[in-house]
Amino acid sequence: MSRRRGYGPAMVKSPSRSVAVIGGGPAGLMAAEMLLARGHGVDIFDAKPSLGRKFLMAGKSGLNLTHGEDFETLLTRFGEGAGSLEAALRAFGPKEIQAWAQGLGTELFTGSSGRIFPKAMKASPLLRAWLSRLGGGGVRVHTRHRWTGWAEDGALVFEAPDGEVRSLPDATILATGGASWPRLGSDGAWAEILRGRGVESAPFKPANCGxxxxxxxxxxxxxxxxxxxxxxxxxxxxxxxxxxxxxxxxxxxxxxxxxxxxxxxxxxxxxxxxxxxxxxxxxxxxxxxxxxxxxxxxxxxxxxxxxxxxxxxxxxxxxxxxxxxxxxxxxxxxxxxxxxxxxxxxxxRPIEGAISTAGGLVFQDLDDGMMIKAMPGVFAAGEMLDWEAPTGGYLLTACLATGHAAGNAAGDWLDGQTT
Ligand SMILES: Cc1cc2nc3c(=O)[nH]c(=O)nc-3n(C[C@H](O)[C@H](O)[C@H](O)COP(=O)(O)OP(=O)(O)OC[C@H]3O[C@@H](n4cnc5c(N)ncnc54)[C@H](O)[C@@H]3O)c2cc1C
Incomplete structure (x- = not known):
């Protein structure tokens, strides 16, 4: 949002073109990967002591990563959200997701229903390889950093174990997830923070629930x-x-x-x-x-x-x-x-026990690159956006696709900024 350098409490030092990714789930990690590939400095901040906790939980039931059905059918699974997600899914859909996972050493198989899983039927080897590649590329990870909003000078503010931490990146990716399974990190508290900045969200509703x-x-x-x-x-x-x-x-x-x-x-x-x-x-x-x-x-x-x-x-x-x-x-x-x-x-059943969340940031408030129109330089991705889909690998597919889109769009936006 702001390109000024910050001051005040402990600051995260960043190279000249720096991006803060808030939320280290699949959407945030994919955005980080895109920005890293474009040569930007990336800091990932997450409230929890480790990244990808919900991704790991998805792995407990085998990690249905994506779906092998034809693209037009896949698009229908997103109902009213299909139009808003189409460009992101076309750019990084099931085929690209499979190639990406295989590139991280994950062997995949397609079940009889067309659902695609890692042969290991869990998420940990894929997550480990992914984090290792990101870390090797220079991505800095700040766990136990809960984002609480922006300071008056535009710095991002985090609650961290040693007190308040601030960061003034050149761009920000929000990938803070929905509101289900809050103990895994995504508690939906971000909606109040954005409301405070005049950006409303559609109410959270349980999806894929009992x-x-x-x-x-x-x-x-x-x-x-x-x-x-x-x-x-x-x-x-x-x-x-x-x-x-x-x-x-x-x-x-x-x-x-x-x-x-x-x-x-x-x-x-x-x-x-x-x-x-x-x-x-x-x-x-x-x-x-x-x-x-x-x-x-x-x-x-x-x-x-x-x-x-x-x-x-x-x-x-x-x-x-x-x-x-x-x-x-x-x-x-x-x-x-x-x-x-x-x-x-x-x-x-209450949203806390639902597999996923409907509601969230509405697409009308975002531009084609997932940037919040009212907040130049702030992009959003993943389950925090207002779409829903059934189980079948569609949730991770859309999280990875929107993370990919937001990361690339943030890169384009940074390229278009003069220093
Ligand atoms: C039991 C279960 C099984 C599932 N199985 C599948 C499956 O097989 N296939 C499938 O497609 N989908 C599955 N899903 C859904 C899938 O895991 C989610 O849709 C996906 O993880 C969402 O990705 P995300 O990156 O948007 O958010 P998340 O994965 O929720 O990540 C958000 C991150 O943001 C962090 N965060 C939140 N607020 C803050 C803050 N204020 N400050 C700092 N950090 C913050 C959180 O700690 C978290 O790490 C499953 C979900 C559950 C609960």
Whole structure:
């Protein structure tokens, strides 16, 4: 934002064209890499004792780095944000991300669904190689430096272990993440700092999150933690197939995350949303009805259900949870419920437990190079921007793409400044 040199409390000394990157997650690290490649001095500041904590957490479930589907389909995953992200994704999309990861010695594989992972199924080797390359190139890392805003002279102000630290870089990249999993560093506090400078953000909302369902005590105690495999879930015109998990308070899991934006917005508009579960999506409806119409004889309801439909355990439990006892006596009602069972969802789980965040800095306040229009020289990237996408590698893809875009745009901007 300002190109003046600073003074006051402890100053981070920087070479003549220096950039501060605030936030050492994937977006910030990618921006740092771009600026380093252009010969600029880069200081990365992060509030936590180490960088990339959420990236490492993503690695715990295998690190779905990106997706192999065609570009046009990939673009649709970003919904309303697609137009704003398109240029960044075209410049640094799934192909470039794969080449970049391979350049850091990461072998990749494509899963049957098109999702792309490191063969190691974790993030630590990739992060280690990346930080080592950045460090070798001269990037300085300042951990335990929490950015708290700007001083009157335009210096960035940080809370650090030995007191306040200030820095007056030639340009700044903000990559401070969303507001989910705050213990990993991204707590969304940056929104208040920018609001203080007249830059508003769209409210944070949980994305790729679980939902609350008012289970009976019996069902909760008996089935919390149990996965429902190979179901379809539908809301309105969207149907997705996959697995989900019953939790103490509701439902979680990949197939729920895929529907979470629609569910969340519907709950916000109507107070609740009805999710339809097909517990036996591969069964032909007529054959299912025939099987259920055969006499039960002396068999228990559980045995009859299992033998006629294959449903047992949590699937049978969910049916009993949702269906009045008398419906089990009517084959047509029972068959219909097995393939279209309503679950009333009352609220999203709190943002702290969500995989990602919707809301954030709005694209109208940014120029094409991700620079905040009202703050020349301050760029933003990653999950702190107002876009959302389902799981499937799209989140990291957009974080890396916007980090790449912001880093390059900051480089262009610096090139265009006279000293
Ligand atoms: C459990 C889990 C699993 C996931 N799995 C996947 C997956 O497989 N595939 C995928 O695509 N995505 C996945 N994600 C999402 C992905 O990890 C995030 O979208 C991504 O890390 C966001 O990158 P970012 O650089 O924008 O922000 P972050 O990674 O959140 O990094 C922001 C950094 O900014 C720092 N910071 C924040 N505020 C300040 C401040 N005031 N001062 C200084 N530093 C600050 C933080 O400490 C943090 O290091 C997962 C997320 C979670 C929680």
């Amino acid at each position: 939902f609350l369902v008012d289970w009976s005590q019996h069902f909760r105690e008996r089935f919390a933690g149990h996965p429902l495999k190979s179901c379809t879930l539908s809301i309105d015109d969207i149907t997705v197939q996959g697995d989900f998990v019953v939790t103490d308070t509701g439902i979680e899991g990949g197939v729920v995350y895929t529907l979470s934006a629609r569910l969340r917005d519907k709950v916000a508009a109507k107070g609740a949303a009805m999710l339809l579960v097909n517990l036996a999506p591969d069964r032909d409806p007529d054959r299912l009805l025939n099987a259920l119409s055969r006499p039960r004889g002396k068999r228990s309801l559980s045995n009859f259900l299992r033998q006629a439909t294959g449903l047992e355990g949590v699937k049978a439990g969910l049916l009993r949870e949702r269906l009045p006892a008398k419906s089990f006596e009517t084959p047509r009602t029972l068959a219909k419920a097995i393939q279209s069972l309503g679950i009333l969802v009352t609220a999203p």
